[in-house]
Amino acid sequence: MQVVYTITLGMVTAAGLLTLVRVVRGPTELDRVVALDVLVVLILTAVTVEVARLDEGFNLALLGSVALLGFLGAATAARLVELRGLPGPGPRRPGPDQ
Amino acid sequence: MSGLVADVATSVLMLGGAAFCVLGAWGLLRFPDVPARLQAATKPQTIGLLAILAGAALRTDPRYASGLVLVGLFQLVTAPVLAQRISRAAHRTGYLRRDLLLADELADGLPNTADTDETGDVHPADPAATDAGEDAAADADASDEEPPH
Known part of the structure; x- marks a missing residue:
């Protein structure tokens, strides 16, 4: 089983490197937000493999916290890009909720 | 679950989930604009995470499996919300290639x-x-x- 865990972690690491390339190269901020959200999911995946490998539950709180933080961070960043990216002078337009 | 069956199931789920993660990251690198990249960023990543969570839940103690199920449910709830928010922001700020839109x-x-x-x-x-x-x-x-x- 150690071989399976090692191969899985290697593939997840490769996926993380590909995602980092998109973070660096991404032409817009939204591309980087998407790529960073994918990176958070990949971190969740790697920690899950560690939970299975060690058969210990002390990383479960880390899993929940990172999932929550990733969601809140990406949603906030998308909102900020949306507000700042609107062209034109004057006060900012109201959001879609109003 | 008995040892060998759990081992095989965990191996298949973890390797398949890791393959989905790599495919999602590759699509993130290849696709041309933000909505297309969201397609690659949400679905294969969520499937990969769910498969690896299922594999880990088969291997670990059942009281840890409940936490893993919660993480999977949270990801299932939040990924569509994020995709909708980001694609709406992309549409509103013009960060998408309109020549690629069919509708x-x-x-x-x-x-x-x-x-x-x-x-x-x-x-x-x-x-x-x-x-x-x-x-x-x-x-x-x-x-x-x-x-x-």
Whole structure:
């Protein structure tokens, strides 16, 4: 089983490197937000493999916290890009909720 | 679950989930604009995470498996919300390639799309753009006069 865990972690690491390339190269901020959200999911995946490998539950709180933080961070960043990216002078337009 | 069956199931789920993760990251690298990259960023990543969570839940103690199930449910709930927020932001700020769109159902539905983006392109909902744009804007105005409820 150690071989399976090692191969899985290697593939997840490769996926993380590909995602980092998109973070660096991404032409817009939204591309980087998407790529960073994918990176958070990949971190969740790697920690899950560690939970299975060690058969210990002390990383479960880390899993929940990172999932929550990733969601809140990406949603906030998308909102900020949306507000700042609107062209034109004057006060900012109201959001879609109003 | 007995040892060998759990081992095989965990191996298949973890390797398959890792393959989905790599495919999602590869699509993130290859696809041309933000909505297409969201496609690669949400679905294969969520499937990969769920498969690896299932594999880990088969291997570990059952009291840890409940926490893993919770993480999977949370990801299932939040990934569509994020994709909707980011794609809406991309549409509103013009960070998408309109020549790749087959249909733009938000063209006259969002109040902010009548703006011009950074490149100076006039969006189809702009009243002064084209005749079709005028029709779309007229439709939007007509629908705006009715109360939404």
